[in-house]
Amino acid sequence: MSRKIVIPFGPQHPVLPEPIHLDLVLEDETVVDVIPSIGYIHRGLETLVAKREFTEYVYIAERTCGICSFIHGLTYCQGVEQIMDLEVPPRAHYLRTIWSEYSRLHSHLLWLGLFADAMGFENLFMNSWRLREFVLDILEETTGGRVIQGSCKIGGVRKDISNEKLASMAADLKGFEAELSDLSDVFLHDDSVKSRLVDVGKLTRTDAYDLGAMGPVARGSGVGIDLRKTGYAAYRDLRFEPVTETAGDSYARCAVRVRELFGSIDLIRQAIEKIPEGDIEVKVKGNPDGEYFSRSEQPRGELVHYLKANGSKHLVRSRIRTPTLTNIPPLVKMLQGCELADVPVIVLSIDPCIGCTER
Amino acid sequence: MAFFEMAKTAIRTVVSRPATLMYPARPGKKTGLSRGHVVIDPSRCISCGMCMKKCPSEAICVEKDERIWRIDRLRCVVCNSCIEVCPVKCLRMDLQYSPALLSHSGLETFLITYVKPERPKKSETGENADA
Numbered sequence: 001m002s003r004k005i006v007i008p009f010g011p012q013h014p015v016l017p018e019p020i021h022l023d024l025v026l027e028d029e030t031v032v033d034v035i036p037s038i039g040y041i042h043r044g045l046e047t048l049v050a051k052r053e054f055t056e057y058v059y060i061a062e063r064t065c066g067i068c069s070f071i072h073g074l075t076y077c078q079g080v081e082q083i084m085d086l087e088v089p090p091r092a093h094y095l096r097t098i099w100s101e102y103s104r105l106h107s108h109l110l111w112l113g114l115f116a117d118a119m120g121f122e123n124l125f126m127n128s129w130r131l132r133e134f135v136l137d138i139l140e141e142t143t144g145g146r147v148i149q150g151s152c153k154i155g156g157v158r159k160d161i162s163n164e165k166l167a168s169m170a171a172d173l174k175g176f177e178a179e180l181s182d183l184s185d186v187f188l189h190d191d192s193v194k195s196r197l198v199d200v201g202k203l204t205r206t207d208a209y210d211l212g213a214m215g216p217v218a219r220g221s222g223v224g225i226d227l228r229k230t231g232y233a234a235y236r237d238l239r240f241e242p243v244t245e246t247a248g249d250s251y252a253r254c255a256v257r258v259r260e261l262f263g264s265i266d267l268i269r270q271a272i273e274k275i276p277e278g279d280i281e282v283k284v285k286g287n288p289d290g291e292y293f294s295r296s297e298q299p300r301g302e303l304v305h306y307l308k309a310n311g312s313k314h315l316v317r318s319r320i321r322t323p324t325l326t327n328i329p330p331l332v333k334m335l336q337g338c339e340l341a342d343v344p345v346i347v348l349s350i351d352p353c354i355g356c357t358e359r
Numbered sequence: 360m361a362f363f364e365m366a367k368t369a370i371r372t373v374v375s376r377p378a379t380l381m382y383p384a385r386p387g388k389k390t391g392l393s394r395g396h397v398v399i400d401p402s403r404c405i406s407c408g409m410c411m412k413k414c415p416s417e418a419i420c421v422e423k424d425e426r427i428w429r430i431d432r433l434r435c436v437v438c439n440s441c442i443e444v445c446p447v448k449c450l451r452m453d454l455q456y457s458p459a460l461l462s463h464s465g466l467e468t469f470l471i472t473y474v475k476p477e478r479p480k481k482s483e484t485g486e487n488a489d490a
Contacts, residue, residue: 052415059415059438123369130378137388144392144452150438158443159392182368190364 065356079294107299156281201346215301227297410441433465
């Protein structure tokens with residue numbers, strides 16, 4: 001039996017966009033154990049909840065993550081609205097859904113690009129990000145921000161989208177979908193991509209469930225958990241089915257995300273078709289008193305904001321649990337038994353977002 | 360052959376124009392809602408301090424006695440909150456974001472030049488003097 005050696009991976013590594021440190025215990029070229037450690041970019045955003053008014057904390061909640069920022073703001077607002085029993089107008093629900101789905105498109109395209117980059121497929125990386133630019137342009141045109149939208153507020157949304165703009169957005173999606181299907185063919189059918197992904201980083205259905213995998217990691221292993229099915233925002237009025245794959249390898253997780261892109265386009269179309277007329281916000285009176293677990297589906301999985309208020313204008317406690325945190329134990333399981341050269345691809349296949357994990 | 364799935368996109372990219380703008384020869388894209396930086400009209404500011412209270416990053420400081428409105432450009436997160444709460448709409452958002460700085464000197468101070476218009480004096484009987 002060969003000697004065990006430990007190789008550090010991260011926090012700074014060419015494939016990692018964000019800092020996570022893994023100690024890889026190797027026997028020859030095979031990883032036998034992994035010890036993850038985080039804590040490089042803790043910013044103490046949760047503590048700020050006691051120092052900023054609950055209406056202002058939306059801006060901070062949004063800045064928890066630089067990719068799924070809108071969904072963080074939405075989840076926080078939902079939590080406060082539930083505590084205060086606010087009835088959000090239906091149009092605001094639909095606008096939130098549309099922006100959530102655009103955020104998902106932009107997050108998945110960003111990830112597909114990074115994933116292609118990790119495989120060494122530069123052309124695919126550039127093309128994924130070129131398509132992502134289309135989504136970012138729409139977000140900027142409708143909210144004013146490319147990455148930090150800032151359009152969600154307690155009681156509704158800040159900005160309305162005119163019906164003409166909605167119609168042109170729906171029309172533009174057609175060309176986007178055609179380009180996306182060219183790109184998705186490469187991810188799903190190209191042999192050089194498949195040779196790097198198929199049977200790499202296997203996670204069985206039982207392991208995914210037991211270790212608390214969330215989002216595309218769980219769905220890639222056949223666990224059909226999708227928080228959008230709980231019907232928050234306008235999802236209760238829209239038809240969709242969670243995308244699942246059964247193989248549980250990196251290719252399955254990639255395929256889930258590629259198919260979710262088309263699912264998001266379909267959801268945006270449905271939302272634009274069904275969006276009602278009316279107000280976009282309700283007036284907020286008084287201060288919140290109570291506690292609530294607000295949950296939503298981020299591009300990476302389930303996001304939980306726990307909020308506790310005591311009737312003053314400052315909340316007492318905010319606790320954010322992000323999907324990457326729950327996806328780290330499954331990641332450790334996936335890495336055990338893999339080859340050293342496959343580690344970057346497997347780590348990226350869970351779409352790690354350490355910025356929001358550490359807050 | 361599934362080895363050449365990318366060929367169609369790659370060839371199209373070679374013959375088409377670049378996807379990027381030739382910045383800075385061509386200016387970057389801006390939309391009507393783009394958030395660049397906050398601009399104040401000091402002749403209309405009534406020093407109410409609402410922008411200071413509602414700023415989530417504590418970037419704005421209003422000194423009523425000294426008639427000063429100060430913003431730290433490096434703290435400002437360009438969230439549009441101050442512009443929404445301003446009662447006299449003397450703040451607005453410029454589309455161009457502020458340039459990069461060479462040193463930590465993002466403080467910008469503006470002298471408020473607003474003059475409160477004089478109200479017609481009331482006479483002793485409680486009616487307007489000019490009535």
